[in-house]
Amino acid sequence: MVDLMNGEHADIYVAGRLRPSHSRARILVVNPADEQGFATIPDGDKEDVSAAVGAAREAFENSGWPQLPPSKRANYLRRLARAIDSRAEQLGAIVTAEIGMPLASSVQSNGSGTSKYYDYYAELADQLEVESERVGHGLRTIIRREPVGVAGLIVPWNGPQGAIAWKLGPALAAGCTTVIKPSPEASLDSYMLAEALDEAGIPPGVVNIVFGGRETGALLAAHPGVDKVSFTGSTGAGRQVALACANRFARVTLELGGKSGALLLDDADLDTFFPLVAPACIPFSGQICHALTRVIAPRARYMEVVEGITAKMAGLLVGHPLDPATQVGPLVSRRQRDRVEEYIASGRAQGAKVVTGGCRPESLDVGYYIQPTVFRDVDSTMRIAQEEIFGPVVSVIPYDNEEEALAICNGTTYGLGGAVFTSEPERGMAIARRIAAGVVGINRYTLHIDAPFGGVKGSGLGRELGPEGLAAFLETKSIFPSQS
Numbered sequence: 001m002v003d004l005m006n007g008e009h010a011d012i013y014v015a016g017r018l019r020p021s022h023s024r025a026r027i028l029v030v031n032p033a034d035e036q037g038f039a040t041i042p043d044g045d046k047e048d049v050s051a052a053v054g055a056a057r058e059a060f061e062n063s064g065w066p067q068l069p070p071s072k073r074a075n076y077l078r079r080l081a082r083a084i085d086s087r088a089e090q091l092g093a094i095v096t097a098e099i100g101m102p103l104a105s106s107v108q109s110n111g112s113g114t115s116k117y118y119d120y121y122a123e124l125a126d127q128l129e130v131e132s133e134r135v136g137h138g139l140r141t142i143i144r145r146e147p148v149g150v151a152g153l154i155v156p157w158n159g160p161q162g163a164i165a166w167k168l169g170p171a172l173a174a175g176c177t178t179v180i181k182p183s184p185e186a187s188l189d190s191y192m193l194a195e196a197l198d199e200a201g202i203p204p205g206v207v208n209i210v211f212g213g214r215e216t217g218a219l220l221a222a223h224p225g226v227d228k229v230s231f232t233g234s235t236g237a238g239r240q241v242a243l244a245c246a247n248r249f250a251r252v253t254l255e256l257g258g259k260s261g262a263l264l265l266d267d268a269d270l271d272t273f274f275p276l277v278a279p280a281c282i283p284f285s286g287q288i289c290h291a292l293t294r295v296i297a298p299r300a301r302y303m304e305v306v307e308g309i310t311a312k313m314a315g316l317l318v319g320h321p322l323d324p325a326t327q328v329g330p331l332v333s334r335r336q337r338d339r340v341e342e343y344i345a346s347g348r349a350q351g352a353k354v355v356t357g358g359c360r361p362e363s364l365d366v367g368y369y370i371q372p373t374v375f376r377d378v379d380s381t382m383r384i385a386q387e388e389i390f391g392p393v394v395s396v397i398p399y400d401n402e403e404e405a406l407a408i409c410n411g412t413t414y415g416l417g418g419a420v421f422t423s424e425p426e427r428g429m430a431i432a433r434r435i436a437a438g439v440v441g442i443n444r445y446t447l448h449i450d451a452p453f454g455g456v457k458g459s460g461l462g463r464e465l466g467p468e469g470l471a472a473f474l475e476t477k478s479i480f481p482s483q484s
């Protein structure tokens, strides 16, 4: 294996081997903790995308992969899981250098936190009934589940191997062949995925990887040889992907942005909520789509809530991602930090008050760091309460009654996650039913491998994880057998 942490990487992974990209354009990979470029990756062009899609199409039509019994594909998935496990430390180190995720989280989320999805979809492949019989209303029908075809998998940088596994696991279980397009910020780790795919013996062409930015992604989404696009990223890019797919009715799953709310009812046990502030409101420096970045608090308890959140946020240790004591690392890029600073300025300009943070840490003059920030006196119409910031910024919004609280919670263009905190579980359940989001917690906030994940409204289309994640890569055919 070449040294991924240094140098120019010029290859794409097509038909089971690394080969030089056609494109000579390169993208610099910058370590957000020291602002230094340390490697380059190819910025894939039309020929690169066509080569990868062609290899996936060839494998879909002629390799026998879609026709394998699903339990045989499960064996490949399990081997892939073990190949990822054995690379956890290296994957974690590369991803930390690419995106600044604190090392322990990076090793976990790109190692065992990734392989578990391959194992899970191996289990579902074992249970997949390709053909089943339905008899009813005087007719016998064979219901057949077929892989949707060649799948384009486009992912963001903020949890690179996990995001790929959410798509690649079910795609392979279903019998699809694939082209992966990682994000330009986090691509080096996918060279290691290529190595793991080889080790797992995945047949050539079943998984292909092209590198590049927005243009490369757009070429993949628009390619006529791609039958399905599974996209995770921003809402704006998701809209472009949906339009590209609509042109040829390609299937599409979109996991997009969020502005999720934590709704604290008047009887909320704040000792349950406050410990969740760091992990649920600003996970990975707030760069997680389902972060609970809006806290909606009853006016009578407003200052108690503001002070509790502030104590948690101000107590977090901001530092270098390789320092084991670090709780909050840098943001992914200069662009991302500029964006977060612009939002902080807009919050101030619109009349909200910074209670803690709001600036770069004084002790760190290199690296894209921002102090965890809490805004009070936030009105739901302000930009900081409406738009996805993708940084360690929490807005605390007051309300006077439950209906108003719900209206605030549901009053954005997003609908990814939400949570309600209350001492009465039944009251929580009633509110949870009315929160317009794909994932809602009551006195907790979690994701689970078995539970479908995804958004409503501007947060996307379709679901990943659970059996629903597998169904997203299957077409259903009805066969009416001969009556003779």
Ligand code: NAD
Pocket (backbone or CB within 6 Å): 154, 155, 156, 157, 158, 181, 182, 183, 184, 212, 213, 214, 215, 216, 217, 218, 219, 221, 232, 233, 234, 235, 237, 238, 240, 241, 255, 256, 257, 258, 288, 289, 290, 388, 390, 416, 455, 459, 460
């Ligand atoms: P992004 O939309 O800029 O890029 C995501 C991926 O899409 C990258 O690989 C990029 O190169 C590619 N891309 C960009 N424009 C494209 C286009 N027009 N056509 C095809 N591909 C295109 O997002 P990002 O900055 O990498 O990631 C942050 C965003 O991702 C945030 O909005 C976040 O909420 C969202 N996200 C959502 C989820 C979820 O599951 N809902 C998970 C993680 C991140």
